[in-house]
Amino acid sequence: MVKSFSLHLKSSAIIEKERKSTLFELENGTNLKVYIDEIIFVETNFRTCVLNTVRGLYMLKKMTLKKVLELTNQEFILQTHRSYLVNVKFISNIEKLDKRISQIHFDKYEGMALLSYTYRNNVLERLK
Numbered sequence: 001m002v003k004s005f006s007l008h009l010k011s012s013a014i015i016e017k018e019r020k021s022t023l024f025e026l027e028n029g030t031n032l033k034v035y036i037d038e039i040i041f042v043e044t045n046f047r048t049c050v051l052n053t054v055r056g057l058y059m060l061k062k063m064t065l066k067k068v069l070e071l072t073n074q075e076f077i078l079q080t081h082r083s084y085l086v087n088v089k090f091i092s093n094i095e096k097l098d099k100r101i102s103q104i105h106f107d108k109y110e111g112m113a114l115l116s117y118t119y120r121n122n123v124l125e126r127l128k
Contacts, residue, residue: 024058027061034053039072041106042068048060048061049063049064081114090107090109091127100116
């Protein structure tokens with residue numbers, strides 16, 4: 001019984017190593033390891049980024065949206081607005097608010113992000 005349990009731990013450790021992650025510095029000074037596939041969307045207000053993940057909300061310290069995009073470096077994380085990055089794997093639907101802006105809704109998540117007309121074609125192409 002102990003052997004099978006230790007084998008299970010080794011196999012789950014291998015799976016964890018294959019997932020890509022990055023470190024973010026939070027406002028309270030601690031560092032947080034975030035798996036990139038768990039990021040739902042990132043919102044920026046002035047110089048504060050709010051990281052919305054499956055595990056919760058995190059306030060990043062002095063981080064620009066461009067820097068977050070460089071750190072994640074994944075094809076499924078796209079910029080959708082000058083203030084938003086979105087993981088296209090979590091998008092459930094896109095609601096048009098007017099001719100220049102839309103609202104993105106996510107699977108099993110109440111938060112919403114914006115989609116501007118500038119980035120609309122790129123996002124819709126990736127969703128196909």
